[in-house]
Amino acid sequence: MPLIELRDVTRRYLIGEQEILALNGINLDIAQGEYASIIGPSGSGKSTLMHLLGCLDTPSSGTMHIDGIDVSRASGNRLAELRNAKIGFVFQNFNLLPKLTVLQNVELPMIYSGISAQERNKRALHAIERVELMNRIKNTPLQLSGGQMQRVAIARALVNRPKIIFADEPTGNLDSKTGATILQMFRELSEEGSTIVLVTHDNKIAAETPRRIEIRDGRIVEDALTEAAFA
Amino acid sequence: MNLWLGFLIGLKEIWAHKFRSFLTMSGVILGVASLLSMFSLTAGMAKGMREYMQQVGGIERVGINTQEVPAEEEGYWEISPGRTVADAEIIARSAPLVSHVTPVSQINNAAIQRTNQTFRGEVAGCWPDFIPINKHTVAAGRGLSDLDVERGLRVCVIGRLAVQKLWPERPKDDPIGETIRINDRPFKVVGVFEYYEREEDKRRRELGAKAPPVNRLSSRPGGGGGGIGGGRGGGRFSPFERKNLTVIIPISTMFWEFKSANMVGKEDQGPQLKLDALTFQVADTNRFEETLEQVHSLIETTHRGIHDFTFDTRQEWFDAIEQNVRNTRMSGGLIAGISLLVGGIGITNIMLASITERIREIGVRRAVGAKGRDIFVQIVVESAVIGVIGGLLGLVASTGIMQILIAISPEANAPVVELDSVLISFGFAVVIGVFSGIYPAWKASRLDPIEALRYG
Numbered sequence: 001m002p003l004i005e006l007r008d009v010t011r012r013y014l015i016g017e018q019e020i021l022a023l024n025g026i027n028l029d030i031a032q033g034e035y036a037s038i039i040g041p042s043g044s045g046k047s048t049l050m051h052l053l054g055c056l057d058t059p060s061s062g063t064m065h066i067d068g069i070d071v072s073r074a075s076g077n078r079l080a081e082l083r084n085a086k087i088g089f090v091f092q093n094f095n096l097l098p099k100l101t102v103l104q105n106v107e108l109p110m111i112y113s114g115i116s117a118q119e120r121n122k123r124a125l126h127a128i129e130r131v132e133l134m135n136r137i138k139n140t141p142l143q144l145s146g147g148q149m150q151r152v153a154i155a156r157a158l159v160n161r162p163k164i165i166f167a168d169e170p171t172g173n174l175d176s177k178t179g180a181t182i183l184q185m186f187r188e189l190s191e192e193g194s195t196i197v198l199v200t201h202d203n204k205i206a207a208e209t210p211r212r213i214e215i216r217d218g219r220i221v222e223d224a225l226t227e228a229a230f231a
Numbered sequence: 232m233n234l235w236l237g238f239l240i241g242l243k244e245i246w247a248h249k250f251r252s253f254l255t256m257s258g259v260i261l262g263v264a265s266l267l268s269m270f271s272l273t274a275g276m277a278k279g280m281r282e283y284m285q286q287v288g289g290i291e292r293v294g295i296n297t298q299e300v301p302a303e304e305e306g307y308w309e310i311s312p313g314r315t316v317a318d319a320e321i322i323a324r325s326a327p328l329v330s331h332v333t334p335v336s337q338i339n340n341a342a343i344q345r346t347n348q349t350f351r352g353e354v355a356g357c358w359p360d361f362i363p364i365n366k367h368t369v370a371a372g373r374g375l376s377d378l379d380v381e382r383g384l385r386v387c388v389i390g391r392l393a394v395q396k397l398w399p400e401r402p403k404d405d406p407i408g409e410t411i412r413i414n415d416r417p418f419k420v421v422g423v424f425e426y427y428e429r430e431e432d433k434r435r436r437e438l439g440a441k442a443p444p445v446n447r448l449s450s451r452p453g454g455g456g457g458g459i460g461g462g463r464g465g466g467r468f469s470p471f472e473r474k475n476l477t478v479i480i481p482i483s484t485m486f487w488e489f490k491s492a493n494m495v496g497k498e499d500q501g502p503q504l505k506l507d508a509l510t511f512q513v514a515d516t517n518r519f520e521e522t523l524e525q526v527h528s529l530i531e532t533t534h535r536g537i538h539d540f541t542f543d544t545r546q547e548w549f550d551a552i553e554q555n556v557r558n559t560r561m562s563g564g565l566i567a568g569i570s571l572l573v574g575g576i577g578i579t580n581i582m583l584a585s586i587t588e589r590i591r592e593i594g595v596r597r598a599v600g601a602k603g604r605d606i607f608v609q610i611v612v613e614s615a616v617i618g619v620i621g622g623l624l625g626l627v628a629s630t631g632i633m634q635i636l637i638a639i640s641p642e643a644n645a646p647v648v649e650l651d652s653v654l655i656s657f658g659f660a661v662v663i664g665v666f667s668g669i670y671p672a673w674k675a676s677r678l679d680p681i682e683a684l685r686y687g
Contacts, residue, residue: 056598056680077602084600095595095684099247109599111236156599 001068002029003163003195004053009062010218011048022048024218026062030164030197035190036211037198045218047168050199054089054166055082067163084113088157092169094149096141102128102152103137109160127155131185147178154185164195171205183208237612244585244613245620255581256621258574263625263660266567268632270652273563275645277556282429283470284549288365291330291516293523294543295509295530304537311537314506316482319358321529328514328522331360335508336485338414343478345397345411352393354413354478356485362388364512367477371405372422375481379421383483387411388422392475416488418480427471519546571663574621578667582614586675593675594683603676610672611665618664622657629656 011023022045030036040046051057052064055071056079063072067086071079088109089095096105106124115123128134131151141149150170157165167186171179183205190196198209206212210229214222245252284290295318300308319334326332334357341354355361359375367374369388379386389411395402397411405423412418428436490503513522523542530540586593593606636646 051681054598056684077604080597080600080602080605083598089598091684095591095598097592097595099243108596112596112600112602112605160600 003032003034003067004028004030005063005065006052006059007063009052009059009064011045011052011057012060022218023052023059026218026220028213028220028223030195032163033190033193033195034211035186035196035198035209036213037200037206037209038213038215039200039203039206040215041201044215046199046201046215048218049215050166050168050197053164053197054087055079080112084109084160086163088160088162088165090150090153090157090165090167090170092172094141094146094153094173096149096152096156098141101138101140102133102144105141105152106155106159108156113160123159124155127159128152130158131155145178146174147181150174150178150182151185154182154189158189158194164197165189166197166199168199169201170198171202172200179205234608234612237609238616240609241613241616245616248585251581252617255577256574256617256624258577259571259618259621259660259663260574260625260628262567262571262574262663263622263656264629264632265570266564266659267626267629267648267652267656268636268646269563269567270560270656271629271633271646271648272636273556273560274647274649274652276559277553278647279429279470279645280552280556284545284552286366286427286471286474288510288512288545290545290549291513292364292545293511293513293526295511295526296541296543297539298541300537300539304539308537308539311534311539312505313534313539314509315504315533316506318506318509318530318533321533322511322526323360325529326511326522326525328518328525329511330514331364332509332511333358333361333364334482334506335361335510336482336490336503336505337507338485338489341414341478343393343397343411343413345409348397348399350393350396352476352478353473354387354480354485356480356482356489358482360512361479361510364510365474365477367474368425369422370425372407372420374422375479380481380483383481383487385416385418385480385484385488386421387413387418387478387480388424389420389479390424390475390477391426392472393478394423396476413478413480414489424475424477427474429470519544568659571659575618575663575667578614578617578664579670582610582668582671583674585613586610586671590678590683590686593678594680594686597678597680598684606678607672607676610675611668614668614671615661615664618661618667621664622660625660626653626657 006026006028009023009026009028010021013020013022024045026049038046038049048057052059053066055066055074058064058074058079059072063070065071066082069082071082074082083089097108100108103121103124106127107120110120110123125134125137128137131154133148133151133155136144136148136152141152144152153170154165157167165186170186171182174182186196186198187208196209198205200206206214207226208228210225212222212224212226213220295314297314300311314334316334319332322329322332335355336357337353337355339353340351343350343352343354357375358380359377361367362369362374370391372388374388375386378384389397394404394406398404398406406420407423409420410417411420486502486504493500493503511526513519515522523544527542531538534540596606596609597603633646633648
């Protein structure tokens with residue numbers, strides 16, 4: 001059974017009187033351990049798709065299962081629980097809380113899953129160790145470089161041991177060299193067994209992932225393995 | 232997310248915007264301070280009044296006053312002898328529900344002197360029961376006795392302030408056996424009343440912190456009205472000044488020495504045997520009405536059916552004062568409450584501004600798994616923390632306001648800080664804090680996580 005399973009998923013928005021069909025009949029399976037990229041120009045529906053996959057939103061029609069759980073009509077609270085337990089996010093603009101330290105930022109998801117303070121600390125330190133920022137735990141995000149901030153965000157995404165990690169343009173705000181190290185980190189995580197979905201508009205980045213899903217006008221126009229799959 | 236964590240986040244938020252938070256809190260601070268000051272002020276007033284009422288005889292003291300006769304008795308009201316000693320005698324003999332009764336005949340502006348010390352004041356001729364009825368305590372010597380009254384002896388019992396006025400060189404002595412002159416007649420002092428003062432004055436004096444009573448002599452002879460609060464601006468006024476100036480002599484002596492003639496122009500109107508006051512004490516306040524009826528029927532016979540008398544009970548007075556205190560408390564509380572409410576609106580306003588600033592933060596929290604409920608709790612706790620801190624600072628501020636109030640209000644009504652007032656004021660601040668946060672929190676909790684993440 002795939003980790004993520006979408007069947008005939010549509011997503012409509014009402015903007016004023018006008019109805020916009022952002023996603024139109026999406027069928028998609030993503031298996032455990034896959035490293036995939038979703039690529040498309042802006043307005044193609046890739047963000048909407050990512051919001052659906054990331055349990056930030058529910059489809060207007062069709063069904064969607066994540067880890068065997070039907071989330072097609074889940075309530076806001078249920079979605080929050082799923083995000084907390086099964087999903088890690090990495091954003092283009094990092095989205096760290098500027099008033100919290102690195103350690104506190106990484107602990108944040110665990111605050112909402114009722115983990116004891118001691119255990120939170122232990123797991124956060126472990127995740128920070130994984131992204132090699134142990135010397136920065138007392139700093140606030142504004143004292144870090146872009147690449148370091150993104151590594152904190154990755155640690156935060158990892159800390160609740162999610163089933164799947166979504167990264168929305170994770171290198172968009174980084175210079176190419178730093179971006180490359182972040183991509184390298186994703187590759188390593190993938191090799192360690194994490195399921196990762198990377199959203200991008202950059203073909204070069206998409207080419208790094210073994211699976212490339214191209215979306216245009218709300219439909220999947222291509223879903224194929226890349227050369228990276230055979231590397 | 233647990234509350235403790237929310238509390239810490241709230242503290243952090245407040246600390247991050249110190250000045251803004253303080254401005255927001257100032258509404259609550261002032262509200263709590265005025266609420267507590269208000270409560271303390273009325274509590275002080277009530278306490279002063281109750282103490283005074285107790286000291287002037289309590290609820291069980293009833294006076295029999297004269298009144299205009301009803302219209303139907305107007306033609307023949309002269310057949311009533313008015314209030315006389317006979318009234319007191321019949322009450323003493325035939326009213327078992329009355330524990331004490333005394334007739335009072337007095338001179339209001341008697342010259343009371345000893346060698347070269349003189350003051351003018353009230354002298355009351357009465358029975359020994361005057362002492363328990365008016366809650367007097369004899370501190371030295373003895374009170375009046377039945378024998379004094381029977382024989383019309385020239386003896387007197389005087390209050391401590393009278394002693395101080397007559398023996399300024401040794402105000403603390405008990406001049407038992409010494410002689411004073413009342414309107415030029417010599418009287419032997421047989422007893423001295425204790426010094427009456429408010430509880431807190433007594434405590435303060437015993438601690439040795441405040442000036443001794445000697446220095447508290449007012450320059451006004453006769454002790455003024457003896458009312459409450461009349462002393463504002465008059466220095467260290469004590470509501471017990473009049474009581475401390477009491478001079479009593481046997482009523483028989485009073486009649487014999489001072490009331491046997493009444494010169495109007497050149498004509499002697501004869502002895503003045505009508506009383507200036509007639510007071511009794513109800514033995515059992517639970518049978519108050521019954522006692523009044525009993526006395527009423529007795530006085531009705533001595534007054535030959537003329538209803539020229541009325542009862543001056545303090546029940547209504549007491550009720551009126553309690554009612555007044557409650558009303559003042561209510562209206563003052565309401566006004567202070569409104570100012571606290573305004574403080575609450577300030578909190579709501581700032582919380583709304585604060586969540587607008589933090590939409591993205593809310594989005595991030597939602598994205599990593601916070602439920603709407605978690606965001607709601609966080610904002611409410613933050614706002615409650617403002618209420619709690621504001622409340623605490625308000626309590627501190629009120630001690631300052633209280634000092635000002637103590638300085639400007641009559642001493643008898645000095646504010647009293649009661650624990651419940653503190654708890655109510657503080658509790659109200661916390662409640663206001665929580666309630667002010669509810670609307671912003673509800674708004675924040677309903678933010679769509681996607682929109683919130685995109686914001687800014």
